[in-house]
Structures are given as structure tokens and as C-alpha cells.
Amino acid sequence: MGPHIFRSIPKRYQYLNMVVRCKTTSSQYVASRARDPTFEKLMDRYKNLLKVVAVQDLILANPRNQSVSLEFLSRLSQKLHLNRGAASFLRKYPHIFHIFYDPNKTQPFCKLTDTAIHIVCEEADAINASLPLVVDRLVRLLSMSNSKMLPLRAIYKVWRELGLPDNFEDCVISKNSHIFQLCDAHEPNTHFLKLVDDIPRNHFRAAVDEWRVTQCCKDGCTVDETEIKYSFKHSYPPGMRLRKTFKAKVKEWQRCPYTGPYEGTLDGNKHGNTAIALEKRTVSIIHEFMTLTVEKMVEVEKISHFRKWFGIELNIRDLFLDHPGIFYLSTKGKRHTVFLREAYERGCLIDPNPVYTVRRKLLDFVDMGRRGLPPSSLRQKVDQIHIEDGDFPLDNK
Helix, strand or coil, rough: HHHHHHCCHHHHHCCCCCCCCCCCCCCHHCCCCCCCHHHHHHHHHHHHHHHHHHHHHHHHCCCCCEEEHHHHHHHCCCCCHHHHHHHHCCCCCCCCCEEEEECCCCEEEEEEEEHHHHHHHHHHHHHHCCCCHHHHHHHHHHCCCCEEEEHHHHHHCCCCCCCCCCCCCHHHHHCCCCCCCECCCCCCCCEEECCCCCCCCCHHHCCCHHHHHHHHHHHCCCCCHHHHCCCCCCCCCCCCCCCEEEEHHHHHHHHCCCCCCCCCCCCCCCCHHHHHHHHHHHHHHHHHHCCCCCCCCCEEHHHHHHHHHCCCCCCCHHHHHHCCCCCCCCCCCCCCCEEHHEEEECECCCCCHHHHHHHHHHHHHHHHCCCCHHHHHHHHHHHHHHCCCCCCCCCCC
């Protein structure tokens, strides 16, 4: 973006970003970001996990016969990003998938192993045990919306990130009709989830406010209260060069007052309708949104479905790049995924929850690949090779 463009922008918008960018396109801005090896390695693991989960969901979609044919998966290979084909992908993860030949249908099928089924049941149990937290997450999410309502399709986009059960419409929304209400929209096949309770604006405290209180209450804390009153926790990628001008901008931004995610719109509020206050409110909304997720990470595309309802007018992806001390954006796996930096240490959540712990078990089995198999499983490997070659003489389970 050249200087001649900035001259045409009103002065009150020139401080919208902490650092004035000289890149001509967003893709160049993404490419120029400071990399964090820890998050990049974690995303390398997650991109394989996401493919495994996608296939796993297809298998579990049929409750009567939890299996899918290799022919069906092969047709979806491109959509599922199985670059070397379905059979090759399944063979990489024998701890999770088992390929077998069905003589009645004269074709190979795939099902989950007992280990994978056990993890699925563990995750379902962990989610069911945390239903009160699930309700709280949904109430908080709706409270950040100016209208106290959100499209149901947007919530479906992040149901896994929020730790919602598969049937959350029945076991969460219907069973809490005194809190939630489903409303028809003007568009066909569109529904809104509405908050029934009239919850006061000051009922919730944002996660960043909890952090500020904790910092001030620490023994021997020397931080001035005025310095931390509107601050966010920052930590930067290793090796990132922090220039004096950048540090000065961050310091100025940290001191700027703003309206919190649960305090409503900026119209007529005490902090004014300034560009920097608008930007900081947007950061606070997304920060709070990410604290409500199970793994403190989410795809950028999924957050964009909430922009209109949260009153966000800024480019969300660029916002993540403008604040590398708060968020980390990864482009691994043909998707843009953002992490909440403060929630992680050495690639793991600092404060793990039961659902996250179970999901990490599946990630560990994905990382194992073909390693750790007993000698008796060698027969299964041979069967899978025969299946790929179109020969099915062995396993008829």
C-alpha cells in the first residue's frame, strides 16, 4: 500500500494499525510475518489430525454401520486433501483406521480401530461432563453480539472448537429453553439462536480482565495499575526484531482505553468512537472468543462468520498480523489458523481441559503413524497392500 493511498485517508484512521504497512497485498503481508517454530511444528501435526478427523466423522456418520467404502473415500480425496489417495492415507494410520474386505459387497471398506473408538467415547464423555461449561460458553458468545443472537449456521461452524456435543440442539438448547430460543429468520432454512435471559452488561468479566487482576495481586508486583488497566498480555515469536518505533506504538496502544466485549457497542460510550478504540475493542472480542474455545485456536474463515454480529468492520486476518504479541497466524495445511499465544507454552495448553486432553491422545496416535504396532498387526499391513492392488485374499472381517 503506497504512501499516496495513506494521504487520502482521514487522520483519525491513520492510527488504526499499530504499524503502517508498506506491503501491496495481504498475501505479501502474511508471507512477511515473523514465524514461530513452536506453533509451526504444532500446526504440522494438526494438519494431519484434521484430515484424520474428517475421515473419522464420515465413518461415524452412519450409526448402524460405522464404516465407509474406499471407493466413496476415493471420490472425496480431493475435497479431503488426501493427496496420494484414500487407501494410501488410511494405511499411514493403522492405530486409527482398519481396512477390510466385505465379500457381500465385493469391495474394501474402512472402519475405526478399537483404540480410535475408545478415544471417541472418551471425548463424548468429557463433553457431556462439561455441559454446564458449554452452556456458559454459548451464553457468553451470544452476550458479545449486539442483538444477543447469532445465526445457528455460524455456531455449527465452530461446534467442535467450542466443545459442543453432536446433538447440542437437543441436549443444550432444548434443555435450557429458559436461556436459549431458536428463532426463524427471513431467509428459508435459516435459524437464529437467541438469548432469552436479560443478562446485565457487567454480569461477565472477560478473560483478559481476570489476567489483569491476577497480575496486580501477585506478590511483589511492581506494575503500575494505570499501565495494566487496559493492557493485553504480549509475547513475541523468537527472533522477531522489535524496533523502537514498534515498541512505542505497542506501549501507546496498551494504555488506550476501550469498550470490552460484553459492554455493547461504542456508540456514545465514554471512550469515544476513535479508530484505535474500535480496533482495540475488536481485539478484545476476538481474544475473548478464542478463550471460549477448547484448544484456544480456530480457523480465520470460521471467525469471519461472526463479524457482522459482533460489529467487526476490520479485516480480521490483518488484525492478527498487526498484533503478533497476542495472536499467531499459521498458514499450514492450506488454511489460516490463529492461536492465542498466551494460552500456549512449548506447543501445549498451559491450562488444559478434559476435552483437550482426550483430543491430544488422538493427535499422539496420528504422530505415531505405523510405529508401535505389535508383530500380529503385520498381517493387517499385508492385507492393506493387497487391497490397494485390487487383490483381497486375506481379511474378510
